[in-house]
Amino acid sequence: MKNEYRKDTPVDGDAGRILLDEAERELYDFRDEENEENFYRMEEGLTPEIVRQISAEKHDPAWMLEFRLKSLEIYHKIPVPDWGPPIDGLDMDKISSYVRPKTDMQKSWEDVPEDIKNAFEKLGIPKAERESLAGVGAQYDSELVYHNVREDVAKSGVVYTDMESALTGEYAEMVKTHFMKLVPPTDHKFAALHGAVWSGGSFVYVPKGVHLEIPLQSYFRLNAKGAGQFEHTLIIVDEGADLHFIEGCSAPKYNVANLHAGCVELYVAKNARLRYSTIENWSKNMYNLNTKRAIVEEGGTIEWVSGSFGSHESYLYPTSVLRGDGSHAEFTGVTFAGRGQNLDTGAKMIHIGRNTSSFIDTKSICKSGGVSTYRSSVEIRKSAEGSKASVNCGSLMLDSISRSDTVPAIDVRTRRADVGHEAKIGRISDEAVFYLMSRGISESEARAMIVSGFASPVSKELPLEYAAEMNNLIKLEMEGG
Amino acid sequence: MTYQVNHLPVLTWNALKLNAAAMDFTPEGIAAPALTINHFYGDAEMERDLPVSAFDARIAAPGTSNEEEAVVAGKFPIYAAQSFPTGMGADADRLMRDAEVPGAVLTFPENCAPKKHITFRYTVPAGKSSLARLLIVAKKGTDASVLLYAASEDAAAFGMQTYVYLEEGARLTLTAVQRMEGGSFFFHDVGGWGMERSSFTFRGLDLGAKTVYEGLNHTQAGDESVFSADLGYLGLPGSHTDINYNDVFRGRRADGRMYFKGALMEGAEKTFRGTIDFRKASVGCTGDEQEDVILLGDDVVNKTIPLILGEEEDVEGRHASTIGSLSDDMLFYMQTRGIDRVRAEELMVRASLAGIADKIPSDDIRCGVNTYIADVFKVEGDEEA
Numbered sequence A: 001m002k003n004e005y006r007k008d009t010p011v012d013g014d015a016g017r018i019l020l021d022e023a024e025r026e027l028y029d030f031r032d033e034e035n036e037e038n039f040y041r042m043e044e045g046l047t048p049e050i051v052r053q054i055s056a057e058k059h060d061p062a063w064m065l066e067f068r069l070k071s072l073e074i075y076h077k078i079p080v081p082d083w084g085p086p087i088d089g090l091d092m093d094k095i096s097s098y099v100r101p102k103t104d105m106q107k108s109w110e111d112v113p114e115d116i117k118n119a120f121e122k123l124g125i126p127k128a129e130r131e132s133l134a135g136v137g138a139q140y141d142s143e144l145v146y147h148n149v150r151e152d153v154a155k156s157g158v159v160y161t162d163m164e165s166a167l168t169g170e171y172a173e174m175v176k177t178h179f180m181k182l183v184p185p186t187d188h189k190f191a192a193l194h195g196a197v198w199s200g201g202s203f204v205y206v207p208k209g210v211h212l213e214i215p216l217q218s219y220f221r222l223n224a225k226g227a228g229q230f231e232h233t234l235i236i237v238d239e240g241a242d243l244h245f246i247e248g249c250s251a252p253k254y255n256v257a258n259l260h261a262g263c264v265e266l267y268v269a270k271n272a273r274l275r276y277s278t279i280e281n282w283s284k285n286m287y288n289l290n291t292k293r294a295i296v297e298e299g300g301t302i303e304w305v306s307g308s309f310g311s312h313e314s315y316l317y318p319t320s321v322l323r324g325d326g327s328h329a330e331f332t333g334v335t336f337a338g339r340g341q342n343l344d345t346g347a348k349m350i351h352i353g354r355n356t357s358s359f360i361d362t363k364s365i366c367k368s369g370g371v372s373t374y375r376s377s378v379e380i381r382k383s384a385e386g387s388k389a390s391v392n393c394g395s396l397m398l399d400s401i402s403r404s405d406t407v408p409a410i411d412v413r414t415r416r417a418d419v420g421h422e423a424k425i426g427r428i429s430d431e432a433v434f435y436l437m438s439r440g441i442s443e444s445e446a447r448a449m450i451v452s453g454f455a456s457p458v459s460k461e462l463p464l465e466y467a468a469e470m471n472n473l474i475k476l477e478m479e480g481g
Numbered sequence B: 001m002t003y004q005v006n007h008l009p010v011l012t013w014n015a016l017k018l019n020a021a022a023m024d025f026t027p028e029g030i031a032a033p034a035l036t037i038n039h040f041y042g043d044a045e046m047e048r049d050l051p052v053s054a055f056d057a058r059i060a061a062p063g064t065s066n067e068e069e070a071v072v073a074g075k076f077p078i079y080a081a082q083s084f085p086t087g088m089g090a091d092a093d094r095l096m097r098d099a100e101v102p103g104a105v106l107t108f109p110e111n112c113a114p115k116k117h118i119t120f121r122y123t124v125p126a127g128k129s130s131l132a133r134l135l136i137v138a139k140k141g142t143d144a145s146v147l148l149y150a151a152s153e154d155a156a157a158f159g160m161q162t163y164v165y166l167e168e169g170a171r172l173t174l175t176a177v178q179r180m181e182g183g184s185f186f187f188h189d190v191g192g193w194g195m196e197r198s199s200f201t202f203r204g205l206d207l208g209a210k211t212v213y214e215g216l217n218h219t220q221a222g223d224e225s226v227f228s229a230d231l232g233y234l235g236l237p238g239s240h241t242d243i244n245y246n247d248v249f250r251g252r253r254a255d256g257r258m259y260f261k262g263a264l265m266e267g268a269e270k271t272f273r274g275t276i277d278f279r280k281a282s283v284g285c286t287g288d289e290q291e292d293v294i295l296l297g298d299d300v301v302n303k304t305i306p307l308i309l310g311e312e313e314d315v316e317g318r319h320a321s322t323i324g325s326l327s328d329d330m331l332f333y334m335q336t337r338g339i340d341r342v343r344a345e346e347l348m349v350r351a352s353l354a355g356i357a358d359k360i361p362s363d364d365i366r367c368g369v370n371t372y373i374a375d376v377f378k379v380e381g382d383e384e385a
Helices: A002-008 A022-028 A048-057 A062-077 A114-122 A125-132 A151-155 A163-168 A172-178 A189-197 A430-437 A443-454 A464-480 B052-058 B090-098 B328-336 B341-357 B363-376
Strands: A039-041 A099-101 A135-140 A143-149 A159-162 A202-206 A216-221 A232-237 A242-250 A258-260 A263-268 A273-281 A286-289 A291-296 A301-308 A313-316 A319-322 A328-337 A342-351 A357-366 A371-380 A387-397 A403-412 A417-427 B002-005 B021-024 B034-038 B045-050 B103-108 B118-124 B129-138 B143-152 B157-166 B171-179 B185-194 B199-206 B211-220 B226-235 B240-249 B255-264 B269-278 B285-295 B301-310 B315-324
Touching: A048 A062, A048 A189, A062 A189, A099 A143, A114 A125, A114 A135, A114 A216, A125 A135, A125 A216, A125 A464, A135 A159, A143 A151, A143 A159, A159 A163, A163 A172, A163 A202, A163 A232, A172 A232, A189 A291, A202 A242, A232 A242, A232 A273, A242 A464, A263 A273, A263 A301, A273 A291, A273 A464, A291 A301, A291 A328, A301 A313, A301 A342, A319 A328, A319 A357, A328 A342, A328 A371, A328 A464, A342 A357, A342 A387, A357 A371, A357 A403, A357 A443, A371 A387, A371 A417, A387 A403, A387 A443, A387 B301, A403 A417, A403 B315, A417 B301, A430 A443, A443 A464, B002 B090, B021 B240, B045 B052, B052 B090, B052 B103, B052 B129, B090 B129, B090 B157, B118 B129, B118 B157, B129 B143, B129 B171, B143 B157, B143 B185, B157 B171, B157 B199, B171 B185, B171 B363, B185 B199, B185 B226, B199 B211, B199 B341, B211 B226, B226 B240, B226 B269, B226 B341, B240 B255, B240 B285, B255 B269, B255 B341, B269 B285, B269 B315, B285 B301, B285 B341, B301 B315, B328 B341, B341 B363
Parallel strands: A135 A216, A202 A232, A216 A242, A232 A263, A242 A273, A258 A286, A263 A291, A273 A301, A286 A313, A291 A319, A301 A328, A313 A342, A319 A342, A328 A357, A342 A371, A357 A387, A371 A403, A387 A417, B103 B129, B118 B143, B129 B157, B143 B171, B157 B185, B171 B199, B185 B211, B199 B226, B211 B240, B226 B255, B240 B269, B255 B285, B269 B301, B285 B315
Antiparallel strands: A039 A099, A135 A143, A159 A202, A403 B301, A417 B315, B002 B021, B034 B118, B045 B103
């Protein structure tokens, strides 16, 4: 089994470096053949008729159909961004925005169709659920195929369900109040696209004072060729509550463009804490145009932990809006751009409340012609007196055919603020490689170890299994060269 | 007319309004500034009043043009290419052509090492607009210092372009001090090009004008060239300062550093763009950039965007910035020694700008700068004290 590394492979120190055999390169690249018997596929393109069809498929309430159509109008009005990686290769007329396996969502892995279950088995999701998660959602193409939450967690009042059920069930009003309010369709072109064709994703509500000791996880798998995935994740952590949510994603590689334009909206109430961890490993034909945003109330904390390894091109800048006094945000991220990848990643911090604080720590690595851009903005508004912000970004270039840029912006509007920023770009030092080689380590292993060490601020923040997966991905990328 | 100046080499989010600045200037009714050149020593040669076409012909620099590398990893620069890149960009050239500004060329012949600096004093008549262009050519082995000083008797507008071309082994220190009166408009657009083992030291101080645009682009074209820039500014109440500095590394084993120090008073706005740009084959280069801003007013706007662009593996680049006000601990310490807030702020601003002001090679201009800073922080009762 290709996912056996989770239990057998030795973990070496903080970096959790893992050695894999050649076969494990295919860990994420397997694919299931799509056929009419097992899958329903919407025609390619983006028209009001297609949006209506999606809405009908999903039995949307009337307001949602209206919302989708309005979003589509906005999408057509907003120009393609002119500042990031080129997305000329993305032709929406060749993307199917809705592909659904012909199965209902199940609460038991036994009831999930064999081929889909196997896909998630290979990715180790059921095993992870048994061993270390409080609940799991698994999305395959446009729909969730599995969703379950541990009984004791459900009894504590935690709601973890698919977005479609939330939209019409007991929490319908709460969903309506919060859905795309933090990321309105007018925000940018792909937020509007998401508003029009979104499907799948998770809704989480953690009641006041509830602390989840172990994480919830959603895993997104896009198997279909030439398709888009537009899941919506809405999480509300109520006053004094605490949650760690993990998001994973992968896809097999095709020779045509795939698109991911998901949306994550996180509401962190007074004195609540939310950690949102992501290991993104989309295939290298994927355009990853994802939007993530959190709003934090008084004394609340949002922590983003992000590893970006996949995608052909990425635009990803999780945003924290620190509205409440004394609220806090942290972003810890690593991006690894290899051959054929142009990954534009970073974070945004918006300080509105007094005495707010934010901390950004990112590492970018590029190799084999990959392009990595760190892009960020820290905004300290006039109202945010007494606020502090710190930005630290490091870039490591592993050869001279790659490119690494850092583009951090800072906007301060009050004198009662302290902002510090530091950026560094460099290479692996010959001395460090020589030192390791003098102790019997091969040059390629030495370089991989140094890169893993460079990325360790992120892996340290992840649960062990995910740190291992991240280091596995680094190892694969290093070998890929 | 509106000119798009001080553009970033690569675009970022348009909503930040940082990609470029819009500069309003009417290129009509331009009066020549009164220019005096002091300490004209050595064998330096001066040509004056070159027509636009003749001056433009002189600023055609060798090497790769921006146009040839317009697409960098899929990123398109937003500016038009310049034969001799400057910090403010092609629109500053256009403005000079629109206004038909004559240029001057100062040439230091080979191995020329004047014992004293050369001072260009530009004085703009009150209420008038003036423009000037200067090309400094430092031939092989030059070791020279030039001081540019811009002043006005009352509110006025003055803009200048300075091009610096350094041949192999040439060393030049360029100091530019702006001391225009309140309400004035000022811009200084600098383009530098350094060949093998050249050394370019730039020191700039902006004190007085209400609207300031500062742009500098230095191309370290030759191997083992050295570049150093220090810019200081004092953002007066209600002032607007827009800065764009680029250090472009093309040669090998070059070293560049850019330090920026400034203070913003009540209602002052400042935008800073600084780029360390490692182009392909700039093997073994090191670039360093530091910005420190003291915020003195409640209603300030401080925007900063420091870029590091890397196309070469074997480089080291670093940027750091600190933005904030005087800490309560610092103020308390000062107050225990009988120094009130205003005086403490003056001390900090003086300390911040001293590294540049103390190196101004003219005694009277240096004294004038120190007096000016003291005057800015003068409060009622200071005279008696």
